[in-house]
Amino acid sequence: MEVIGRTVAIEASGLGKVYDGVTAIDGLSFQVFAGEIFGLLGPNGAGKSTTLRILITIVRPDAGHATVLGHDVVREADRVRHLIGYVPQERAIDRFLTGREHLLLLGDLYHLPKSETRKRIAEILRLVDLEEQADRPARTYSGGMKRKLDLACGLLPNPKILFLDEPTLGLDVQSRLRIWDYVRRLRERGITIVMTTNYLDEADRLCDRLAIIDGGRIKALGSPNELKAGLGGDIISLTVGASETACVDRLASELKGLxxxxxxxxxxxxxxxxxxxxxxxxxxxxxxxxxxxxxxEFIDYHRPRLDDVFVALTGHAIREEFPKTDE
Amino acid sequence: MAAYVQEIGALTMRWVRRLSREKFSMVFTLVQPMLFWLIFFGNLFQRAADAQVVQAPNYISFLAAGVVVMTVLNNGLAGGVDLLFDKENGFLERLLSTPIHRTSVVLSRFLFVMTITCLQILVILGVAALFGVRPATGLLGVAVILFIGMLFGVGLTAISMAIAFSVKSHGDFFSVLGFLSLPLIFLSSALVPLSAMPAWMSVLARFNPMTWAIDAIRPLILSGWAEALPRIGMVVVIMAVFDAFCLYGSARAFRRTIG
Structure with missing residues (x-):
């Protein structure tokens, strides 16, 4: 997979940010290559969104620096903004405007001539399959439709790099798959994608490379397969009967050192x-x-999955409140 | 420069479009509650208010200047709330990720709030005219009234935006707003002239920029240029200081949000 001499699209080195005395990220360094889908994977509050916000120039880092396509995100923020598209995490949508009006507004904010904006809108609406609803006010949209509009807004500037913050958060399964499909299609068009996610399956199936972030630091960096292989060995999962949870520790000490x-x-x-x-x-x-x-009660044997990698690196599951799920 | 005009134009049109989408809200924005003050309060106190004390032919003509400035106050203080909603739902972030000048978002809001406020002042003066209140200084006087309203409105909108950028939620925003607006109205010459107030209230009212705006607009309606001009000079100076102070605070709050 790895090709020597790939073009670097984003270079982050030693990024740090502190909010009101709380460290959000601490010394993050990584590279994103042109044309790949790069994922920032981590639980809520890990620092993924802060990292993303620094790269899209709306948050200033307290330490370190980053360049996007060779331009510094602080000193040359305006240049960077021309080259990127952003799809925020919240449904950042004005309920009173129609889908098309959102895109027309953005066309003016990117200083495009009206004719060019119209041309792009027609093309993008077709791509995200939102042509029929384009002239309805956004408050009538379903969650999936809003997400499509979000994506369309991110694509309007014809970006070299598209930033997606939790692109499928809270979507139903069908809409998720469709968003994944769009993202892959965008990569085929040569757009570099940087996305945050706290879904392991999304990171595993969609991303070419990942940075696993926890507590504001990068724990590991690589393709999903590299990360799994790096863990070494396979996983045997044992489940004991509900009445015998006491023997888990006993069993663990028996196994230790074997x-x-x-x-x-x-x-x-x-x-x-x-x-x-x-x-x-x-x-x-x-x-x-x-x-x-x-x-x-149950014995399961499997190749390492991304959740195994995550637990091994961070010492906890990505979402503590739920049992680990794979698919 | 052309780019700046394009983005501010588009952002301002967004506010206009939003307003026009809500037909109800548009009607109620132009025919606003402030009119009730003029119509009901003005007529209600016709006999209760002493013409000697208010120094006007009748109470409604005295009240007109106060209602004009109260409109400016309400619009200005509420002017930042839409930016707060934008901040809360992430729309602001989307706007700031585009290559627009950082001031465009704020400037478009000023333009919109000022335009709406002007229209409302004209509606109020129109309704006042129906009750026989004609500005003594004519159309030029009306223009000066709008100008004074704008001077005051800019500072108020700036305060409102500063609060919007600083508070954690819109619940906080509305409690701060509700807390501010009534004392500002009662501690001003909107309803009663300073000379008729209890001493302690008239002292406080003198520190209220609203009082100075009203006292400059009132002679424009009631008497004429001779009395109005020195007060207009005074209000311009006071508003320049007031606006500079508010804009500075608002710029700091804005930079904190973005930085």
């Missing part, structure tokens, strides 16, 4: 064991369960 076992993380009703070669490890693990007198 050959093939690389790492163990305990959950409420079971544990995840990272092993070198599952076919050798599995009998050993089962034997240990026997010794610990643990009745296993």
């Amino acid at each position: 050959p093939f076992v690389r790492a163990i993380s305990t959950k409420q009703n079971g544990l995840d064991i990272r092993v070198e070669s599952p076919e050798k490890a599995l009998p050993v693990v089962l034997e240990a369960a026997n010794r610990a007198a643990c009745r296993l």
Whole structure:
């Protein structure tokens, strides 16, 4: 995948930002290559949106600097703004304006001649499939339609780089898939995409490369496959019966130090064991369960997933309040 | 420069378009509650108010200047609220990610609020005319009334925007607003001349820029240029200071939000 000598579209080095004494991000450095979908993955409050806001020039970093297509985001903010499109996280929509009026307004803000704006609007509305609703006030739009309008607004300046803040947050499954499809199509047109997300499956399936951010720092950087391979080994998940949660710790101590076992993380009703070669490890693990007198309810073996990577790097799941889900 | 005009034009048209989308709100914006003050309060106090005290042929002609400035006050103080909504729903962020001059957003709001305020003042003077109140200084006087209204309105709108950029939620915004507006009205010469106020209130009212605006507009309506001119000179100086102060505060709040 990795090609030597790829063009760097965005270069961030040592970015830091403090809000009212609270550190939002701390020494972030990364590169985004031209033509890729780059994801900033992390839980809420990790610093993804702050990073994005610095890159789109609406927040000044307290430390470090960043360039977008060679232009400094602070000193040459105006140049940068001409080259990028932005799709905010909130439904930043004026309910009283129609979809088309949003786009006409933006055309004037990018100082385009009217004829050029009209041409682009026609093309973009077709691309995001919003032609029929374009002349209805935005307050009549569904969530998915608003998201399409958001996307259309981000595309109007004909950007070299499109920034998406949580593009599928709160959308139903169908709308999500459609947004993913648009994003891929934009990459095919040569647009570089930078997006934040706290959905592991979205990061896994959509992004070419990822920065995993937690607590304002980058924990890992690479393609989803590299990150999973970097974890080393496969995962054996054991689930114990509901009445036997007490034996989880016992089992963990039995397993510790066994050959093939690389790492163990305990959950409420079971544990995840990272092993070198599952076919050798599995009998050993089962034997240990026997010794610990643990009745296993469920055994699952899988290649590392992005959520395993996330837990291994940060020590917690991306959304603590929900059980880990994959698809 | 052409780019600046284009973006300010488009942003101002957005406010106009929004207003025109809400037919009800548009009608009620132009035929505003301030008219009730003029019509009902003005006629209600016709006999209760002593012509000797108010120094006017009747109470409604005395009140007209006050209602004009109260309109400026209400519009100005509420002028920032739409920017607050823009800030809350992220629209402001979208605007700021485009290559517009940072002042365009604010300037478009000033333009819109000032235009609406002028239209409302004209409606008020029109209704006052129906009750027999004709400005003594004629059309030029009306122009000067609008000018004084704008001078005061700029500062008020700036305060409103500063509050909008500083508060955490629009709930806070409206409580600050409600807290400000009534004392400003009662501690001014809008309803009663300074000479007829309790001493402590008239002292406080003298520090209220609203009083100076009203006292300059009132002779334009009631008596004529001779009495009005020195007061107009005075109000221009006071408003210059007031506006400079408000604009400075608002610029700081704006930079904090954006920075």
